[in-house]
Amino acid sequence: MSFITFKNIGKTxxxxxxxxxxxxxxxxxxxxxxxxxxxSGKSVLISMLRGTKEYEPDExxxxxxxxxxxxxxxxxxPSKIGKKCSCGGEYEEKTIDFWHAERLEFAAIKRxxxxxxxxxxxxxxxxxxxxxxxxxxxDEGKYLEENIYRALELLDMVQMSHRVTHVARDLSGGEKQxxxxxxxxxxxxxxxxxxxxxxxxxxxTADRLHDTLExxxxxxxxxxxxxxxxxxxxxxxxxxxIWLEKGEIKExxxxxxxxxxFLATVPLPKKVEKHAHGGPEIEIKNIKKYYYSIExxxxxxxxxxxxxxxxxxxxxxxGLSGSGKTTLTRMILGLTDPSSGEINIKxxxxxxxxxxxxxxNRGRVTPYIGxxxxxxxxxxxxxxLGNLTDAISLDLPGxxxxxxxxxxxxxxxxDESTAxxxxxxxxxxxxxxxxxxxxxxxxxxxxxxxxxxxxxxxxMDPITxxxxxxxxxxxxxxxxxxxxxxxxxxxxxxxxxxxxxxMRGGKVLETGxxxxxxxxxxxxxxxxxxxxx
Numbered sequence: 001m002s003f004i005t006f007k008n009i010g011k012t013x014x015x016x017x018x019x020x021x022x023x024x025x026x027x028x029x030x031x032x033x034x035x036x037x038x039x040s041g042k043s044v045l046i047s048m049l050r051g052t053k054e055y056e057p058d059e060x061x062x063x064x065x066x067x068x069x070x071x072x073x074x075x076x077x078p079s080k081i082g083k084k085c086s087c088g089g090e091y092e093e094k095t096i097d098f099w100h101a102e103r104l105e106f107a108a109i110k111r112x113x114x115x116x117x118x119x120x121x122x123x124x125x126x127x128x129x130x131x132x133x134x135x136x137x138x139d140e141g142k143y144l145e146e147n148i149y150r151a152l153e154l155l156d157m158v159q160m161s162h163r164v165t166h167v168a169r170d171l172s173g174g175e176k177q178x179x180x181x182x183x184x185x186x187x188x189x190x191x192x193x194x195x196x197x198x199x200x201x202x203x204x205t206a207d208r209l210h211d212t213l214e215x216x217x218x219x220x221x222x223x224x225x226x227x228x229x230x231x232x233x234x235x236x237x238x239x240x241x242i243w244l245e246k247g248e249i250k251e252x253x254x255x256x257x258x259x260x261x262f263l264a265t266v267p268l269p270k271k272v273e274k275h276a277h278g279g280p281e282i283e284i285k286n287i288k289k290y291y292y293s294i295e296x297x298x299x300x301x302x303x304x305x306x307x308x309x310x311x312x313x314x315x316x317x318x319g320l321s322g323s324g325k326t327t328l329t330r331m332i333l334g335l336t337d338p339s340s341g342e343i344n345i346k347x348x349x350x351x352x353x354x355x356x357x358x359x360x361n362r363g364r365v366t367p368y369i370g371x372x373x374x375x376x377x378x379x380x381x382x383x384x385l386g387n388l389t390d391a392i393s394l395d396l397p398g399x400x401x402x403x404x405x406x407x408x409x410x411x412x413x414x415d416e417s418t419a420x421x422x423x424x425x426x427x428x429x430x431x432x433x434x435x436x437x438x439x440x441x442x443x444x445x446x447x448x449x450x451x452x453x454x455x456x457x458x459x460m461d462p463i464t465x466x467x468x469x470x471x472x473x474x475x476x477x478x479x480x481x482x483x484x485x486x487x488x489x490x491x492x493x494x495x496x497x498x499x500x501x502x503m504r505g506g507k508v509l510e511t512g513x514x515x516x517x518x519x520x521x522x523x524x525x526x527x528x529x530x531x532x533x
Contacts, residue, residue, distance in 0.1 A: 001078050002065050003028040003223055004049070004191075009060035010248075013429055020061070021042060021245045028077045029221035033238030033255060035231070035262045038464045040244040041391050043117070046195045049225060051098065051110045054288045062098040063107055066190075067091035073108045076222065077190050092397050114189035116180055116197040117140060125169040126493030129160060129179055136183040137390045147206025154182040157212045158494075176444035180496055181209060185216050194226040195443055196432065206230070213237060218472070266463055277498070278311030280346070281450065283481050287341035289327050295475055301327040303506040305341070314476060314483040315492040324506040325486050329452060331355075331370060334362040345369075345450070353450040370448035378427040384409075385423040388445050408445045411475050411500065412437040412468035433464035440468065444475055452484045457492045469495050490518060490529040 002025055009022035020043045026032050034042045048055040049062065067080035071089030080091045095487055096105050123132050133151040155161050158178040163171065168179065181197060194213065210233050211418050218237060227233055234241055241258040243251040251258045291299040299510060302324045309315045315407040318324050319426075330336035331343055334354050343354040345365050354362045379391045388394070388405040409419035413438065428433055443451055457465055472483060473496065485497055493500050494514045501511040502520055510520045519530065 002026075002482045003030075005061075005063040005077060007061045007063065009045075009048070009057050009062065010483035011041075011048065011055065014425070016469060017247055019048075019057070022249060024242065024249070024252070028223055030080055030223040030239045031218050031226065033223065033234035033239060034228075034244060035258065035320045036244035039431040041119070042244055043195050043431060046115070046193050046227065046242070047117075048115055049191075050115045050193055051106065056099055056165070061100070064094075064098055065453040066094050066096065066109065068094040068108065068419060069106075073104060075108045075112045075190065075219075078374040095370040097483060107385040112190040113193060114184035114187045114191070115193040115195070116177075116184055117195050117482070122167040123176060123183070126167060128165050129155065129171070130164045132179055133182050133186050136186040151182075151186065154185050155179075157185075157216065158209060164386060178209065181212070185212075189222065192222055192223065192224045194228075196227055208421060210237065228462060230264055235259055247367055268465065277313050280308050281311040281313075282307070282346075282484075283342070283344045284308070284328075284353075285331045285342040285344075286334070287328070287331060288339045289331065289336065290339045301505045302331070302338075305502060305508055307501070307508065307511065309484065310480065311346075311482055312476065312480060313499065314472065314485065314486060314497045316485045316497035316517075317503065318487055318490060318493055318500050318517065318529065320488060320525060323503040323507075325503055326454075327506075328503070329454065329484070329486050333371065333452065334366055343490050362432045369448060370443035370451040372440055372443045372451070372453045372456060373487045376436075378435060378438060378442070380427050383424050383426055384430075387427065387438065389444055392439050392442060392446065394446060396526060404445060405441075407442045411478060412471040413464075414439045424498045436466065437471065440471065444479065444481075447479065448481065450484065453485065455489070456485065456487065457489045465492070472496050488529050490514070490521070494518070 004026040006022050006024040010017065011017055011019040020282055021047070024030045024032075028496070031336075033044065036042050048057060065078050067076045067078055068074070068091065068093050069082070069085035069087060069089040072087040073087060074085055081093045081343070083091050094105075094251050096109060098106065098109060101109070118510060119466070124135060130148075130151050133154060137147050137151070152161065152164070158181050160175065161183065163175060168176065171179065183205070184192065188483055197209070197213070212222070213226075218463050224237070226234070226237060236370075239253045241253065241255045242250075243258050243262050257286060278347060286511060287305040288300070288301055289302040291301060305324075305328060317328065319325050326334055327336060331338050332345075332354065334357075338355055341355075345353045345354055345366065346352075347365050350360060352365045354365065356362060378387050385402065385405050388408065389401045394401075405423055406416070406419045409422070410416055414422070422430065422434070427438070428436065440453075447457060455470065469492070475481060476483060485493060489492055497514050499512060500514045500517050502509045502517045510517060518530070
């Protein structure tokens with residue numbers, strides 16, 4: 001039964017077409033998968049379907065075929081036509097031109113749509129995790145026993161039952177994403193929109209959440225529209241797939257057929273060739289970081305770590321959550337002091353002790369270390385040029401600023417024409433993949449000696465992933481920089497790193513070539529860290 005019809009939809013931002021002549025039918029209970037390169041229009045289409053004001057189509061119609069209660073205006077999917085509403089009224093057939101509907105009808109449909117936007121953690125920061133889920137159920141009867149049990153059940157499904165009483169503000173990005181999913185499921189929607197819903201999660205947690213989507217949405221006959229940079233997710237969840245290319249539907253059909261055609265266009269990353277490295281640039285000797293807990297006693301976050309990283313090397317620090325990667329990275333950056341041991345970084349001809357505070361000690365080195373955190377953010381009120389210059393205190397003459405910004409954008413995978421065109425755009429006008437590359441450019445433009453990338457592949461589609469892989473290799477060659485890749489994504493490490501070290505339980509288990517590290521992984525580590533396993 002037809003639920004949503006797109007007729008000749010078009011959308012332009014700043015005279016640039018982002019959607020062109022979109023014609024599409026979505027049936028009730030159907031899951032539509034959307035594939036496409038970064039910037040192809042996927043997120044614009046989802047935001048338009050949500051009813052977000054800034055995404056109103058310039059031309060065409062989105063038509064909803066729904067069942068609406070004539071008494072309370074509650075909306076359900078068309079299969080409810082003729083049935084009784086909980087208020088006592090009866091559901092009648094309604095055909096509504098969404099963007100040209102009366103205000104009350106527009107709002108009635110919008111209330112029945114749940115959405116998860118990538119990297120958008122819309123939570124009540126000061127409320128607990130369970131209160132965030134209960135609020136999504138509405139204020140009336142929020143604390144009824146059945147609602148509390150339902151909230152606990154949803155949090156268990158998204159692997160957040162261990163954080164029920166934690167305040168949302170204190171969660172990591174991945175944990176926030178899981179609570180957002182629980183909130184959206186709690187709304188019991190008729191239409192569920194998911195734009196890279198698991199983009200910030202590790203592969204194993206993402207797989208479990210995809211199972212949750214299948215159980216809670218697809219198997220309950222709720223209509224879903226989903227984008228994902230994991231083609232196997234589209235194959236598993238979608239009944240029908242469209243491939244967007246430059247705002248147009250290039251292919252529409254069965255998942256396995258469209259996915260195969262799309263993947264055939266994804267370039268393979270360049271393999272790491274033997275690279276001439278300089279001498280040691282980072283020396284870590286016998287580093288320990290112990291915490292003391294009344295309940296747990298001594299917690300050995302990092303225990304006797306020894307590492308050496310050479311100048312010009314791309315070095316991976318890999319391991320599961322809790323292995324000690326983050327603590328070690330913070331000590332290298334000088335953000336956390338070790339309990340004992342040495343961390344020395346070479347600056348010019350001098351070795352600087354990073355365990356010593358002050359402008360003549362680690363303060364000399366920190367300006368020469370660049371960090372791209374997995375929860376990076378750009379300044380929304382600044383143009384891309386502003387984000388790459390004055391927003392990060394880089395004071396350059398006007399024309400030189402443009403030349404340098406364009407140069408570094410090309411280094412992260414934009415062609416010269418696109419690099420020049422996006423300088424005056426704002427971050428919200430870019431796709432998530434494009435923002436990711438701009439954030440990397442924001443680190444590179446300050447010309448650091450050492451760049452630390454923290455879980456850099458979280459929200460990447462396959463093509464952006466290849467572009468960023470090639471960008472790191474190109475930047476290393478062009479700018480003569482050293483990279484530390486902190487990641488649980490072993491496939492990415494295999495593609496980009498010269499060497500890597502495997503951490504487990506706060507210790508270094510092995511250091512060597514990435515393929516040697518793979519042979520040392522446990523079965524669980526392979527499941528969590530290798531997508532092809």
